[in-house]
Amino acid sequence: MFNLLAAEKIKLSQSKKLMIVIGIFLLLPIIQVVNTKVNVAYGKELVQVIDTVINGATGILMIDKNGLTILLVISAFISFFIGEEFQNGTIRNALSLGRSRMHYYLSKFATAAIVSLFGVIVLTAIGMISFSIAFGFGGVAEISNYVPYAIKTFSTLYLLILANVSIYVMISFQTKNSGVSLVWSFLYTIATGFLPNIFQQTEHFKHVSNWFTETFLFYYDFASPDGLATYPNMILVSIITILLSSTLGIILFNRTDIK
Amino acid sequence: MSETILKSVNISKIYGKHIALDKVSIEIKRGMIYGLIGKNGAGKSTFMRIIMGLITIDEGNIELFGETDKKALQHARRRMGQSIETPALYPELTARENLQAQAANGGVSEREIDDLLHLMKLEHTRKKKAKNFSLGMRQRLAIASTLITNPEFLILDEPTNGLDPSGIVEMREIIQRLVNERGITVLLSSHLLDELSQIATHYGILHNGKIIKEISKEDLALETRQYVELETTEVQKAVTVLDKLGISDYEVKSKTEIHIYERLDDVASINRSLVLANLDVSRIGTTRQKLEDYFLQLTGGNSYV
Numbered sequence: 015m016f017n018l019l020a021a022e023k024i025k026l027s028q029s030k031k032l033m034i035v036i037g038i039f040l041l042l043p044i045i046q047v048v049n050t051k052v053n054v055a056y057g058k059e060l061v062q063v064i065d066t067v068i069n070g071a072t073g074i075l076m077i078d079k080n081g082l083t084i085l086l087v088i089s090a091f092i093s094f095f096i097g098e099e100f101q102n103g104t105i106r107n108a109l110s111l112g113r114s115r116m117h118y119y120l121s122k123f124a125t126a127a128i129v130s131l132f133g134v135i136v137l138t139a140i141g142m143i144s145f146s147i148a149f150g151f152g153g154v155a156e157i158s159n160y161v162p163y164a165i166k167t168f169s170t171l172y173l174l175i176l177a178n179v180s181i182y183v184m185i186s187f188q189t190k191n192s193g194v195s196l197v198w199s200f201l202y203t204i205a206t207g208f209l210p211n212i213f214q215q216t217e218h219f220k221h222v223s224n225w226f227t228e229t230f231l232f233y234y235d236f237a238s239p240d241g242l243a244t245y246p247n248m249i250l251v252s253i254i255t256i257l258l259s260s261t262l263g264i265i266l267f268n269r270t271d272i273k
Numbered sequence: 274m275s276e277t278i279l280k281s282v283n284i285s286k287i288y289g290k291h292i293a294l295d296k297v298s299i300e301i302k303r304g305m306i307y308g309l310i311g312k313n314g315a316g317k318s319t320f321m322r323i324i325m326g327l328i329t330i331d332e333g334n335i336e337l338f339g340e341t342d343k344k345a346l347q348h349a350r351r352r353m354g355q356s357i358e359t360p361a362l363y364p365e366l367t368a369r370e371n372l373q374a375q376a377a378n379g380g381v382s383e384r385e386i387d388d389l390l391h392l393m394k395l396e397h398t399r400k401k402k403a404k405n406f407s408l409g410m411r412q413r414l415a416i417a418s419t420l421i422t423n424p425e426f427l428i429l430d431e432p433t434n435g436l437d438p439s440g441i442v443e444m445r446e447i448i449q450r451l452v453n454e455r456g457i458t459v460l461l462s463s464h465l466l467d468e469l470s471q472i473a474t475h476y477g478i479l480h481n482g483k484i485i486k487e488i489s490k491e492d493l494a495l496e497t498r499q500y501v502e503l504e505t506t507e508v509q510k511a512v513t514v515l516d517k518l519g520i521s522d523y524e525v526k527s528k529t530e531i532h533i534y535e536r537l538d539d540v541a542s543i544n545r546s547l548v549l550a551n552l553d554v555s556r557i558g559t560t561r562q563k564l565e566d567y568f569l570q571l572t573g574g575n576s577y578v
Contacts, residue, residue: 021377028365028402103361108378110325111422112350272327 018108018121032129035091039133042083043076043141047148054149062155062237070146071153072237074164076138077171081231082207084134085178089199092126092182097192105272119264123183130179134172154237167236170245177227177255178203184263190270207232227252275302277336278426278458279324284333286319286482293319295482296333301426301460301475306452308473309462310568316482317462318358321428324460325355338425351379354419357430360411361418364404368395368414371403372421379422389417393447409440416447426458427451433463441465445472466564480572497567501533501540504556505547514550518543529555 026032046067054060060068066079077084099105108118157163182199189195210223210233223229230248235241279301286294294316301307311317322328324335326347334341337349362371372386390396393413398406403414412432419427429448433441449472451457463469476493478486488496505511508525515523515533520543522534536543537559544557
């Protein structure tokens, strides 16, 4: 497993895909802070519930503010990162050496998780710094103890992202093609992101929406006491999603013929 | 008796209604260069992928380095290397980085990288990425990549595919050097049968998913050796003449055809003796059956291999 991770490190060291992902996560907060500053200069009043990030302290919610963008960028990265192994035939290099398919799958998942973590740390850190410079550090309303809140919130938000990473990895291993994986990952993100809105209108399917991590990521306020009270639910749903998708992904991958 | 590296017993693979492999049994011993011959779609790549554990089998058993248990087989595969069809490389990485990645995959040291780059004449590529390599360079890098884990058994599927004549010769020399210097056993497939015949020590002919013939280089040389082909309506009379001439290495192939395997340079003299004995000789001349002809004769078709 560690050998496979070492190989992933070498592969990613020269990867343009990784550079693009980190570049997007570096630039995005800077563009957003400039955009917000211009809006404020034109008389717009910042409201935390709507704008999510309004100062340096609320910069910890950068993942929440950019949920859809993060998911789309990471899904594209994973689709290429895994799909190309099938398309270039390089997946054979490790598997034909008798490496366990489960280990191979998990090494890909771990790499995607680390890249995602690094990406969201960059996004959040740059967000906090740039919003602090533009609007001051300030604070989060109704939060008296900031550091524990920040750690808890960032961890929960990352876990919600990680649950999606797990789904994207499963999709990529099943489709075995970057392009097809990209399409299915996009459809999954869009469907689970916007179907809850429809489900919420019905009595029978209302509860279903809470089994998708996107519901929390797109529709919950992470700076309100109600949102904070839902963290255990979010963590539970994320962990179940990771366990189920990884188990299913590994079982299906074990039965897959490698061309 | 030399050690058995690979033994497949009645391996079958079925895709829906299509039988890709039908009870394929072969045995490869240490030091062999086993040439797998077959038309496109005969099942060569499927067989190789099964050996590498990339495809599951529907029936049969594999024995690798004496191991048959599923877990032990996986472990035994660490003693193998492969290059199946297109060279499997990371296009964004240099030759050195490709080898580093494969060394990491195999959990082996990187200290052989320089030697392998030198062996494959890739040491000058430096920062050039694999995507900018020529096909020949990519093939050589793919072989270097398989060698980084010090395999005892190498599986090469069409390693000369797409190479120009000089590239083909170069690849042949590399394979022969690996066998001679490192003692590697090789399972090899190629479309170029005459090319294959220059390095393989044993052959397996795969046709429609079945092994229809296994033959050693020596036996193949006997079966495809040069001979004088004699066509006459009076075979018995011709045999008497041949006996009188002291020719004993001949074979009566049919009522009108005899193959003579000696005195190949003396066709004129044989012909004169036959004519002087009042025999009607309709055709006489030296001929040699090529591996392609032998293959087509066995598979009963004129399709491309």
